[in-house]
Amino acid sequence: MVSQSEAVAPDLVLRSCRAEGHDGLVDVALAGGMIASVEEHVELAGRAELDLEGRLVSPAFVQPHIHLDKVGTLPLLGGNRSGTLAEAIEILHQVKRSSSVEDVAERAGVVIRQAVLTGTTRIRTHVDVDTVGGLTPLRGVVLAARRHADLCDIQVVAFPQEGVIRDPGTADLMDAAMREGADVVGGMPHWELDEASARAHIATCMNLAVAHDADVDMHIDETDDGASRTLSMLVDAVGEREWQGRVTAGHCCAMAAWDDAYAADVIARAAKARMHFVTNPATNLLLQGRADHEPRRRGLPRVKELLAAGLTVGCGQDCVQDGFYPFGAADQLQVALILCHAAQLSTPAELDQALDSVRSAAARLMGIRGYGLGRGCVADLVVLDATDAHEALRLQSPRRWVIRAGRVIAQTVTTSVLSRPEHED
Numbered sequence: 001m002v003s004q005s006e007a008v009a010p011d012l013v014l015r016s017c018r019a020e021g022h023d024g025l026v027d028v029a030l031a032g033g034m035i036a037s038v039e040e041h042v043e044l045a046g047r048a049e050l051d052l053e054g055r056l057v058s059p060a061f062v063q064p065h066i067h068l069d070k071v072g073t074l075p076l077l078g079g080n081r082s083g084t085l086a087e088a089i090e091i092l093h094q095v096k097r098s099s100s101v102e103d104v105a106e107r108a109g110v111v112i113r114q115a116v117l118t119g120t121t122r123i124r125t126h127v128d129v130d131t132v133g134g135l136t137p138l139r140g141v142v143l144a145a146r147r148h149a150d151l152c153d154i155q156v157v158a159f160p161q162e163g164v165i166r167d168p169g170t171a172d173l174m175d176a177a178m179r180e181g182a183d184v185v186g187g188m189p190h191w192e193l194d195e196a197s198a199r200a201h202i203a204t205c206m207n208l209a210v211a212h213d214a215d216v217d218m219h220i221d222e223t224d225d226g227a228s229r230t231l232s233m234l235v236d237a238v239g240e241r242e243w244q245g246r247v248t249a250g251h252c253c254a255m256a257a258w259d260d261a262y263a264a265d266v267i268a269r270a271a272k273a274r275m276h277f278v279t280n281p282a283t284n285l286l287l288q289g290r291a292d293h294e295p296r297r298r299g300l301p302r303v304k305e306l307l308a309a310g311l312t313v314g315c316g317q318d319c320v321q322d323g324f325y326p327f328g329a330a331d332q333l334q335v336a337l338i339l340c341h342a343a344q345l346s347t348p349a350e351l352d353q354a355l356d357s358v359r360s361a362a363a364r365l366m367g368i369r370g371y372g373l374g375r376g377c378v379a380d381l382v383v384l385d386a387t388d389a390h391e392a393l394r395l396q397s398p399r400r401w402v403i404r405a406g407r408v409i410a411q412t413v414t415t416s417v418l419s420r421p422e423h424e425d
């Protein structure tokens, strides 16, 4: 017998879908912003219906690491006459000082919309908090997040880009940022000038997280220097404050230069602390190891070893058209493919892990509830012009529809046709 509540028409029914974990085609019913059912045939007609004609439906992509306050600044960074990093940083500071809240919000908005069009509906962004730009970058990104709240959930990380100890005043600004809309406490301890300062940086940020009951997501060891060991310091701090399961370490490039025994020890301790990791292979492959001759350090964390230790590894875009990286389409399917090349993921199980890094793993480290394609999950979905996820990864398939809380928010129509009249029969 069908109860009255079950008989209510779903808001949207997706017909003839392929879905991972299902052999044949399925229908997916969406109601109240959630997935109401995934079954061979949904009897009830939806208030709206979409025929997927055998296309793949997937949980929407998740972006765990991007810098929305810096995106699109590359054209403003033109005049680096010396080509040096020092001049690049000086120009970056000029842009940071001269940008208004509206400037930041407009540049961020372009990339948010691009992310949504390619199937991403959740974003975690780091935002500079320092004495150069004050809280302007934060206010700009928070404004952009508010303007796009119908399309995308955005978590903001207060990120002390210039250091905490070496940029006096930042600790107070970080506290203010957490009161003004930041959700997560960031950090960049390897940027401090000595080990004691790096430890003090971590302590300041961890204390702030405890005070605000916030998760932590730090830039860690983003350098080729194998002597950079702030991950170990962060693991210690997680244990001391019992912040297990709430801390993410991003970048972790120095891991590529560590010896195996040291890396194995730190990874085992990180697993005990239930830490999460984010790798950003696009930017780091481009930036790291530049001063090396061969063999060249690739600037990646030890992705396979982290996964083998049972750790959550998300994969981020990091940069879009800024002073560090001239590319970036805010497309997580592209980022997952770059990860496969960077971390040498090639078996079917490894391709699944790469896809997880921009879906369930990224969602887990961001604390997103109800992520997935099961009944009761939030109906944030992407429909790909592909029959399975590996094909979508290989061909970078178009995102036919993007669905947010049960509503279609974006669609892409592409047509490519060969013109060969002499071959027509």
Ligand SMILES: [Zn+2]
Binding pocket: 065, 067, 126, 219, 250, 280, 318
């Ligand atoms: Zn970053």
